[in-house]
Amino acid sequence: MAGPALRSTITWDSKLATVAGTGAAKIEKAFGYRTVGDLLQHYPRRWVDKGSLSDLGAIEPDEHITVIAEVVRSKLHSYTDRRRGGLAFRLEVVVATEDHQLSVTYFDKKKHIAGWREQTIRPGSTGLFAGKVGTFRGQLQLTNPQNQMFGTSGEEDVGTAGAADEAATHWDSIPQLITIYPATSTVQSWQVSEAIALALDLVGEVPELLPESVRTEHDFVSARQALRWLHRPDSWAQKEAAARRLRFDEAFVTQAVLAQRRAALMAQAAEPRAGRDGGLLDRFDARLPFTLTDGQQEVSRAVLGDLAAGHPMHRLLQGEVGSGKTVVALRAMLRVVDSGGQAALLAPTEVLAQQHHRSITAMLGDLAAGGMLGGAADGTQVALLTGSLGAAARREAMLDAASGEAGIVIGTHALLEDKVQFADLGFVVVDEQHRFGVEQRAALAAKSGGSPPHVLVMTATPIPRTVAMTVFGDLETSTLSELPAGRAPIQTSVVPVADQPGWLERGFARIREEVAAGHQVYVVCPRIGGADDGTVPPADSDDSRPMASVEDVAPMLAEGPLQGLRVEMLHGRLAPDRKDEVMRRFAGGEIDVLVSTTVIEVGVDVANATMMMIFDADRFGVSQLHQLRGRVGRGGFPGLCLLVTGIEDGAPARERLDAVASTTDGFELSRVDLEQRREGDVLGSSQSGRRSSLRLLSVLRDEDVIVEAREIAEVIVAADPDLHDHPMLAEQVRRLDESDQAAFLEKG
Numbered sequence: 204m205a206g207p208a209l210r211s212t213i214t215w216d217s218k219l220a221t222v223a224g225t226g227a228a229k230i231e232k233a234f235g236y237r238t239v240g241d242l243l244q245h246y247p248r249r250w251v252d253k254g255s256l257s258d259l260g261a262i263e264p265d266e267h268i269t270v271i272a273e274v275v276r277s278k279l280h281s282y283t284d285r286r287r288g289g290l291a292f293r294l295e296v297v298v299a300t301e302d303h304q305l306s307v308t309y310f311d312k313k314k315h316i317a318g319w320r321e322q323t324i325r326p327g328s329t330g331l332f333a334g335k336v337g338t339f340r341g342q343l344q345l346t347n348p349q350n351q352m353f354g355t356s357g358e359e360d361v362g363t364a365g366a367a368d369e370a371a372t373h374w375d376s377i378p379q380l381i382t383i384y385p386a387t388s389t390v391q392s393w394q395v396s397e398a399i400a401l402a403l404d405l406v407g408e409v410p411e412l413l414p415e416s417v418r419t420e421h422d423f424v425s426a427r428q429a430l431r432w433l434h435r436p437d438s439w440a441q442k443e444a445a446a447r448r449l450r451f452d453e454a455f456v457t458q459a460v461l462a463q464r465r466a467a468l469m470a471q472a473a474e475p476r477a478g479r480d481g482g483l484l485d486r487f488d489a490r491l492p493f494t495l496t497d498g499q500q501e502v503s504r505a506v507l508g509d510l511a512a513g514h515p516m517h518r519l520l521q522g523e524v525g526s527g528k529t530v531v532a533l534r535a536m537l538r539v540v541d542s543g544g545q546a547a548l549l550a551p552t553e554v555l556a557q558q559h560h561r562s563i564t565a566m567l568g569d570l571a572a573g574g575m576l577g578g579a580a581d582g583t584q585v586a587l588l589t590g591s592l593g594a595a596a597r598r599e600a601m602l603d604a605a606s607g608e609a610g611i612v613i614g615t616h617a618l619l620e621d622k623v624q625f626a627d628l629g630f631v632v633v634d635e636q637h638r639f640g641v642e643q644r645a646a647l648a649a650k651s652g653g654s655p656p657h658v659l660v661m662t663a664t665p666i667p668r669t670v671a672m673t674v675f676g677d678l679e680t681s682t683l684s685e686l687p688a689g690r691a692p693i694q695t696s697v698v699p700v701a702d703q704p705g706w707l708e709r710g711f712a713r714i715r716e717e718v719a720a721g722h723q724v725y726v727v728c729p730r731i732g733g734a735d736d737g738t739v740p741p742a743d744s745d746d747s748r749p750m751a752s753v754e755d756v757a758p759m760l761a762e763g764p765l766q767g768l769r770v771e772m773l774h775g776r777l778a779p780d781r782k783d784e785v786m787r788r789f790a791g792g793e794i795d796v797l798v799s800t801t802v803i804e805v806g807v808d809v810a811n812a813t814m815m816m817i818f819d820a821d822r823f824g825v826s827q828l829h830q831l832r833g834r835v836g837r838g839g840f841p842g843l844c845l846l847v848t849g850i851e852d853g854a855p856a857r858e859r860l861d862a863v864a865s866t867t868d869g870f871e872l873s874r875v876d877l878e879q880r881r882e883g884d885v886l887g888s889s890q891s892g893r894r895s896s897l898r899l900l901s902v903l904r905d906e907d908v909i910v911e912a913r914e915i916a917e918v919i920v921a922a923d924p925d926l927h928d929h930p931m932l933a934e935q936v937r938r939l940d941e942s943d944q945a946a947f948l949e950k951g
């Protein structure tokens with residue numbers, strides 16, 4: 204069928220209609236594909252071995268089976284669904300292999316779907332059915348199995364006699380490995396499958412992204428071969444070889460984009476900030492009341508080295524809560540101030556900005572009182588700039604930033620506003636900020652006199668290595684993996700109020716014990732209170748149980764089990780000065796029990812707090828719980844965290860809590876977290892509703908592939924930054940860079 208003339212006219216970029224004919228419009232509508240190349244990247248969802256098909260004569264209830272069978276009868280019935288009300292549809296089908304029959308039933312709520320199904324599963328057609336065997340009135344049957352029908356485009360015209368004939372020949376024409384494609388209710392799988400088969404035969408050149416040398420070295424099949432073997436393998440070995448090659452391609456394009464971004468950053472000039480002897484940093488170090496851990500020293504060396512180089516630093520610093528990231532960042536800020544520049548610290552919330560301001564000012568002591576009476580001779584000033592400052596305070600902070608009086612400016616996103624100017628912004632530290640991408644960087648570059656500032660992003664949410672390499676791939680990564688000495692472990696227990704109602708009382712008694720011993724306690728609730736207050740954390744969306752709220756729990760505790768203790772509330776609806784006041788009083792030991800929402804999630808640092816009780820803990824994600832409990836056990840006292848839940852033993856949400864209780868290894872937990880979410884969410888594709896560019900590659904499983912692709916991409920981009928010699932790769936890189944998908948690469 205594939206004449207040489209035809210093959211030369213159909214290219215990777217040809218319109219879909221050249222291979223899908225009149226079906227092209229439907230396929231485009233269903234999947235967004237426009238070209239032959241798009242279509243060829245519609246990879247099978249599953250491969251079924253013809254030899255592994257079940258024998259209809261020997262099946263048993265509850266067994267999962269896959270059969271290829273011919274449809275003998277098919278009849279659509281409508282009925283009234285009493286439970287839901289309204290009309291529903293039931294397609295009753297009988298399928299047969301050579302000597303056995305099985306009934307198959309599909310239930311549908313929508314008439315057009317039921318109608319489509321009836322059209323697809325027609326008597327005389329042959330298809331593959333996969334599902335779990337059930338029984339109905341003593342008879343074995345499949346209910347709503349997955350199915351894939353084998354049709355030909357000419358089938359429409361074949362009469363009854365012809366159809367029977369065709370079914371008979373089908374078995375032999377079915378390949379050894381049957382590919383199952385993602386399909387929709389409007390596009391039948393065989394339509395996609397036929398168009399793909401035609402495209403494979405007709406397409407001229409298939410873009411070859413990998414240089415010959417890489418292909419040889421890694422024993423990869425060619426791109427054309429890989430596509431053919433993925434769509435129509437003769438053996439599992441072929442399918443595996445194809446998947447291995449194409450999986451690598453996916454990693455490779457992503458890593459090439461990131462390598463180019465890193466190269467572009469390296470090509471930019473930034474002011475080197477090498478500091479000076481006897482400056483603020485040296486004097487700060489001299490008075491530091493503890494020794495830096497080995498990890499802190501190592502990361503500090505890397506950071507200070509970056510600052511002294513002539514191009515912008517772009518580094519991610521990850522480390523458990525309390526691992527001492529802030530000290531590392533502060534040392535780097537002082538180095539920049541010593542070099543005559545300014546540093547900005549960007550915090551995600553007002554509470555955190557205020558807290559950073561308090562603790563940094565305290566750590567610096569008289570070094571932070573530059574130009575003031577009693578300040579160190581060449582000290583600097585630390586300014587706070589947040590959205591809620593009064594007009595006068597705001598004007599003063601802005602003036603200090605613009606004049607250069609303030610060497611360190613701490614704030615929220617208010618810092619990024621146009622009005623805010625710096626005398627010489629050399630360094631930006633971003634704390635726990637997940638949306639700091641290219642735009643924000645550009646906004647800051649504009650403030651630093653055009654040359655981009657050095658950037659350090661800090662996060663306590665551990666990111667598995669491969670995700671860091673993919674999502675934050677244009678950042679260099681440093682990790683603080685040890686906690687400073689004297690940090691006591693946190694013990695975490697699940698308090699299941701459904702199974703063990705007595706444990707809650709015991710929990711309240713523990714709170715009283717902690718307070719009696721002079722310590723303080725956090726109680727965390729998923730809601731503020733009142734009507735729909737919009738603080739619902741990520742949770743199973745169909746869950747409608749009422750959730751504990753700060754406004755209910757605080758008085759309940761104060762008047763009940765915690766009577767006599769100093770109980771206060773903290774949440775996002777309080778006025779900013781009220782919030783600040785509560786935090787200050789808690790930090791000062793004037794409050795025993797702080798009942799709050801997740802406003803305390805990141806960075807809040809009260810060393811004397813030793814216990815946390817989280818109500819409706821199942822409402823929070825794994826990482827969030829881990830962050831929350833990091834608030835306790837910071838002062839060298841052992842910490843206790845109780846996860847209160849109404850969820851019964853064995854439910855998935857309970858497994859999540861058990862995982863959090865069983866380990867304090869943040870990396871392990873982030874893995875659990877990611878496994879529970881769909882991988883697409885990690886890459887943000889579900890948000891944009893677009894298909895992910897990663898089809899075969901798993902950022903969680905394929906670490907070795909990603910590492911290898913990164914190394915190779917690095918070498919290629921270093922030798923040929925614009926990818927002149929690799930036009931096909933350059934094209935794919937350009938497309939990925941321009942697509943919505945690129946947004947996920949900018950989360951850094």
Ligand code: ADP
Pocket residue numbers: 493494495496499522523524525526527528529530531663687688806808
């Ligand atoms: P992170 O920002 O990673 O959560 P911080 O830098 O806020 O951690 O440090 C947490 C606490 O530990 C702070 O009170 C800090 O002063 C203290 N700390 C930091 N480094 C050390 C160290 N090397 N030895 C002892 N205490 C330290």
Ligand code: MG
Pocket residue numbers: 525528529806
């Ligand atoms: Mg911190």
